[in-house]
Amino acid sequence: MEGGEESGGEPRGHSQDSRMGTPWSQESSPDEGQPADWNRPWAPARRVLLAVLIISLLLGSSVLLVFIFRNCGPRPCDTPVCLDLLARYTASGNSGVDACTDFFSLACGKANGTSNSFRDLAEENKSRLRRILEAPGSWHPGSGEEKAFQFYSSCMDTQAIEDAGTGPLRQVIEELGGWHISGNWTSIDFNQTLALLMSRYGHFPFFRAYLQPHPAPPHTPVIQIDQPEFDAPLKQEQEQKIYAQIVREYLTYLNQLGTLLGGDPGKVQEHASLSISITSRLFQFLRPLEQRQAQGKLFHTVTIDQLQEMAPAIDWLSCLQATFTPMLLSPSQPLVVHDLEYVKNMSQLVEGLLVKHRNFLQSHMILGLVGTLSPALDSKFQEARRSLNQKLRELTERPPLPAHPRWMECVEETGTYFEPTLAALFVREAFGPSTQSAAMELFTAIKDALIARLKRLPWMNEETRKEAQDRVTHLQVKIGAPEWALKPELAKQGYSDIQLGPSFLQSVLSCVRSLRARIVQSFLEPFPHHRWQVSPWGVNAYYSMPDHVVVFPAGLLQPPFFHPGYPRAVNFGAAGSIMAHKLLHIFYQLLLPGGCLNCDTRALQEASLCLERHYAAFPLPGRTSFNGSTTFLKNAADVGGLSIAFQAYSRSLIRHRGETTLPNQDLSSHQLFFRSYAQVMCREPSPQDSQDIHSPPSLRIHGPLSQIPAFARYFHCPRGTLLNPSSRCQLW
Structure with missing residues (x-):
């Protein structure tokens, strides 16, 4: 019954039992039903323990946040x-x-x-090419790699260039009929000499001719006739004092060239003076691009026949045919002329000189050629050219050009004539598939952002x-x-038409002709x-x-x-x-x-x-x-x-x-x-x-x-x- 009473109805004395509590109720709820004298001494300790627990949780959370931040935020790249x-x-x-x-x-x-970030990067790339060109290696005889390495090596052999002296250049002048300054001059037809200068030596004394896509759609390749590039800015509208100083410096330079080639000082002075006069008059014929643009005359499309009528002093068909072989030109061949008025005035000047000063005209062309070829000549010619450039920049208030070491000039020359070969070598070392893929991924992200x-x-x-x-x-x-640089079999061209030696100048001239022929051939072939x-x-x-x-x-x-x-x-x-x-x-x-x-x-x-x-x-x-x-x-x-x-x-x-x-x-x-x-x-x-x-x-x-x-x-x-x-x- 006792058990029945405890489990069933409410027995007597229930209120007292509730106050005292039961054993299991005391264990489950210690704060309830405890005697007052038992609970009071432990209250501060419990509060301290609770504070410690909270602080521990906060510190733990902070450590966790720092851990998460360090692992999810940017990490240092070492x-x-x-x-x-x-x-x-x-x-x-x-x-x-x-x-x-x-x-x-x-x-x-x-x-x-x-x-200067871009200049520094360009120099670093050339340093990489230098390491490639100076690294020991064995190449297939006659291959593009072998000839590129040989060309660079001969360019760096300054002692051999000094030993050759003016001999190679004198041979070139003799092939052109000589000149009156040295006393050995054979009067060759003017246009025959001009054709040789353009085709064999890459020198354009009166105008530039090059093959480029047409300026207007559909941009098919076309021969373009443009203004020439001059050594000195002989603008007569300049301040008279500056103009006189420029003329003086240029005259000094031309006198140096003539003297280095053994010319009679009196004749050199006379021919150099007239050469400057010719350059100055040609300079006056130039019209600024802005002026031609304002007049809506950026270029004219004419046939060779039509240009022959407008500028008869030049035998356009023979000169252009020699320059752009293996193209087959005809009188009806279309051309793009960028400044027709200049070409007309230039022709009139040449016609007058042919009548009165044919030998001076020859000297003018030879002096210009020597300037063009100066990078391939010995140190005396190079120093004369460098001095002229620096003084002209001072007179025209332009910053001086930095002096480049010989290896850099040779890398640039080798790259000009053997670009397919050096392109393949550079890409293989500096731009592998992983770099290519990463660069394309970056470009895609940029393009998508632009579209957005x-x-x-x-x-x-x-x-x-x-x-x-x-x-x-x-x-x-x-x-x-x-594409051709990424395919080694296309880059390994034999350059069979290049004959290196016996002098560096002759190597350069052979490369000039080879490069021009390759450019023309590339425009003749279907090229999608x-x-x-x-x-x-x-x-x-x-x-x-x-x-x-x-x-x-x-x-x-x-x-x-x-x-x-x-x-x-x-x-x-x-x-x-x-x-x-x-x-x-x-x-x-x-x-x-x-x-x-x-x-x-x-x-x-x-x-x-x-x-x-x-x-x-x-x-x-x-x-x-x-x-x-x-x-x-x-x-x-x-x-x-x-x-x-x-x-x-x-x-x-x-x-x-x-x-x-x-x-x-x-x-x-x-x-x-x-x-x-x-x-x-x-x-x-x-x-x-x-x-x-x-x-x-x-x-x-x-x-x-x-x-x-x-x-x-x-x-x-x-x-x-x-x-x-x-x-x-x-x-x-």
Whole structure:
């Protein structure tokens, strides 16, 4: 019953039992039913224990968050390529400068002057070619590799060139009939001599003739006649004092050439003076490109027969046929003449000289040829040429040309004549499949970001936007090297027509003829691919409007602009901004006045004027200046290119994990993106030509950075500082 009572109804004495509690109720709820004198002493200890527990949980969470951050955030890249990049950035900039007021100096202002990224990269590529050409190796006899290595070796053998002296050059002059200065002159027909100069020696004393695609659609190959290139700028409208100084320096140079060849000093002086007179008169016939453009006469299409009537002093058919063999020319062959008025005036001058001063005309052509061939001659001729160039640059207030070591000149010469061979060797060493794939992936990300950006441009209507997107979608891209450079069997040409030796000059002349023949042959053969305008080791990307193709050579996609092992911030900021800039060249026409009839012209004009005013407000160092109207298109491409590259980079962070950054630098990944962009633009400030299409280097950095709100955000720039202006332009 007892058990029944405890389990069943409510027994007597229930209220007392409840107050005292049961044994199991005391274990399960110790705070309830405890005597007051038992619970009070332990209360502080319990509170301390509870606080310790909470603090432990908080500390543990913090450690966990740090662990997660360190494993999910950017990790330092400590590979050799990243450490080398870190050393470059450290050496090329000035970290003590305020990023918000002078980012140009921060990125480019090294201790001993301003760094020049493109020039440095070009020299590094040539150094790589030098190592290739000087590495020991065995090549198949008569192969392109063997001849390229032999040519480079003979170019570097300066002692042999010095020992040969003027002998090889005198032989060339004798083949042309000699000249009156030396007393041994055989009067050869003028046009026969001119044809020899053009075809065998690559010298064009009165005009230039070359084979290029037609300037207008369908851009078929055509022989083009253009203005000549002169050694000295003999413009009579120059300040009289400067003009007299230029004439004096040029006369000194021509006298040196004649004297080095053993000419009688009196005759040399006489012939040199008349040669300068001929050059000066030809110079007066030139019309600036802007003038011809304003008159709508950039070029004329005429037949050889028609040109013969307009400029009869030149036997056009025989001279051009000799130059462009194996083409078969006829009187009805169409030509493109870039300045018809110059050609007519040139012909009249030559006709008068043939009547009165035939021997002086011969001397003028010979003196010009000697100048052209001077790189292949001994040190006395080269020094005379170098001295002339430096003095002319001083007189025309241009910066002096840097002195290049002999190996660099020889690399450039070898690359000119043996490009297919050197292209294959360079690509094999410097641009493997993994680099090619990474570069193409980067370009695809940039192109996708541009297409997305086009959807949001307020000044484009739907029709224009659709056309713009189609233009980008159907664009061809060439990355690395031409197809023939990626196929070793095509690059290993035998160059059977090249005969090297016995002198370096004769080797050069044989290469000149071989190169011209290969160029002509390439235009005669069906060629469905775009013809590259740069060598694979070059650093200049470009957009070709006729072929609608954008080209990024392997030489450009090298450190410090690009490497598969770099942090993505570097590749997007440097190479990516270059790619985006070149893509925007597609739309240059739209930004010109009247170039986009279906656009919101008011919005477009306001954005364009805003950008011009924005650039005009920037301070410039020293004597640096620029023409905002001339540089507008490039400024627009700089601003838009950086913005598109940053958008592409931001999207990549969402799609891909594992971003890295450079070690031992207080730069976030986003800051590193902007730092890498600025590195691309580094070069020395210099007085700008009013016709220069690029802004000074500081503006090419500050202009775009100040238009990206993210730059000010990530570098914590106060409102109103130079790179965080109160308003921005909305062009791209």
